[in-house]
Amino acid sequence: MATIAVIAPGAMGSAIAARLHGNGARILTVLAGRSAATIARAQESGMEGVEETALAEADLILSIVPPAEAANLAIRLSPLLAAAVRKPVYVDCNALNVLTKRGVAAVIGQAGAPFIDAAIIGAPPKSGERGPRFYVSGDNLSASVALREMGLDVRPVEGGVGAASALKMSYAGINKGLTALAAVMVLAAGRAGAAHALYAELAESEPELLARFSRVLPDMVPKAYRWVAEMDEIASFLESDDGGRLMFDGAGRVYERLSAECDGDEVGQLKAFAAAAERP
Structure with missing residues (x-):
């Protein structure tokens, strides 16, 4: 039976843990302070709470934390990995730009542990569904076979450490960047008194986009606080492209504002626009 540490037990981490546990894995995590x-x-x-020192007993450690916490987690665990006789494979699954992910890989490499760059695309796994996609890259991906055998949709990406992260940054940039763009323009139309006209024009000329916005705008609101750091990571990923970097720095500020407002007027306007689009 494989032993897998999942850090941390958030919505994604716990759902992945449930899938792995349901396929026979022993799952370790740290619950202190939770x-x-x-x-x-x-x-x-199916997660078993242990002391942090016990994580080194795992065959694999899956790091699934907010992007801003990923590097600090690797630094904190590196002494445990360095001291371990049998090194766990460290799988960083976080939405990080390529340079940040390679920095995490360097920390883990100095501790002597194998490293896999992973990117999760899709919602947390549900019973009866295959997803999400679990893209992996690195110099040695043999350990990821165990994850596939335990029910994860593992897909290798050529290009070494950073390739899976580049895919994640690019996909999230399109997916969540489009949501930020929609939110900005719906709110701008509302301020100018043109929200109903915008709705009517989208319904006539871009019905697929309108259907998408009706789904993603209300779904985005409770997640906006988590997307701030992800937009900042994408901005760093685009550092050599001034226009692109500024675009996603702006998207981060949009999500930051919406997350701070929570149930305020702008959030209400977005929900109302989405609700109108759902009506026949």
Whole structure:
């Protein structure tokens, strides 16, 4: 039976843990300082709370944390990995730009542990569904076979460490960048009194886009706080492209504003626009 550490037991981490546990893996995590709701979710997913030092006993460590926490987690765990006789494979699954991911790989490499660059695209796994896609890249991907055998949709990407992250940055830039663009323009139309006209024009000329916006705008609101750091990572990914970098720096500020507003007027306008689009 494989032993896999999943850090941390958030929505994605716990769902992936449940899939792995359901296919026979022992799942370790750290629950110290976590809320009662998080602990309950972890236990329901088959996760076993252990001291951080015990993570080195795992065959693989999956890092699934907010982007801003990924590098610090690697630094914190590196002494444990360095001291381990049998090194776990460290799989960084976070939405990081290529340079940041390679920096994490360097920290783990100095500890003597194998490293896999991973990128998760799609929603947390659900029973009866194959997804999400679990893209992996690196010099040695043999350990990722175990993840495929335990129910993850693992897909290798050629190009070494950074290739999977580049795919994630590019896909998220298109997907979540388009959502940010839609939010900005819907709100701008509303401020100018043209929201109904914009809705009517999209319904006539771009019905597929309107259907998409009706789904993604309300879905984005509770996630906006998590997308701020991801937009900042994409901006760093585009560092050599001034226009692109500024575009995604702006998207980050849009999500930052919407997450701070929560149930304010702008969020209400976006939800109202989406609701109108859902009506026949």
